Amino acid sequence: MRQPDIEIYVKDADLPAVSAWLEGALGPCSTWRQQGQVYKATAEGEGAAFRLAWLPKAVGKWHSLFIDSPATPWEDDRACARAAFAALGVEIRCATGGWDEEEDEEAADRWVKVDAEGEREFVWRTD
Template sequence: MRQPDIEIYLKDADRDAVIRWLSQTLGPCTEWRQKGQTFKCEIDSAAGPIPLTWLPKAVGSWNSLYLDSPNTPWADDLACAHAAFAALGVEIRCAPGGWQEEEGEDEADRWIRVSAAGEEEIVWRTG
């Protein structure tokens, strides 16, 4: 089932490199709007507009990339994480699937790491 949005975390990734990759993959991005530490733009994709949020250093050296649309070429966070790693060569982390608050804190700490070593499930305590 296709996720309604995509969120991945990129270790020490350069925002300009990420935008070049997304522009080549999805389409051009509007000018960035900054609000506090958060940067937003909109990608004009063939499938429709995709609101994008970039939060540098969201968790330590990890930057958050959030695409608020189901109209991406990726069915889920993991597919996007693999594409991002292939394009950018930086470690990517994403949730293994949707998380509901009633699942508890332990489930919230389950993540998937995509790196040169491959894909593996890890425990990442972000809070």
């Protein structure tokens, strides 16, 4: 089932590099504008609009990229993480799948890591 939005965590990549990757994947991006600690932009391509949010150092050294649209070229966070790693060459993390508050906290700590060693699940305690 296609996710309604995408969120990945990016290590050691700057916003210009991420923006260039997004333009190639989604279409032209507007200028990023800062609102508090978050940078926001939009991208448009192939009849779809994408709301983008970039939060530098959301979790330690990890930057959060949020794409608000069910029309991304990726089925889920994992597919986006694979594409981001292929394009950026830096470690990418994402949730293993959907999670809701009725699940236990252990489920919330299960993540996927995509890097030069491949793709694997691990426990990432972000609090």
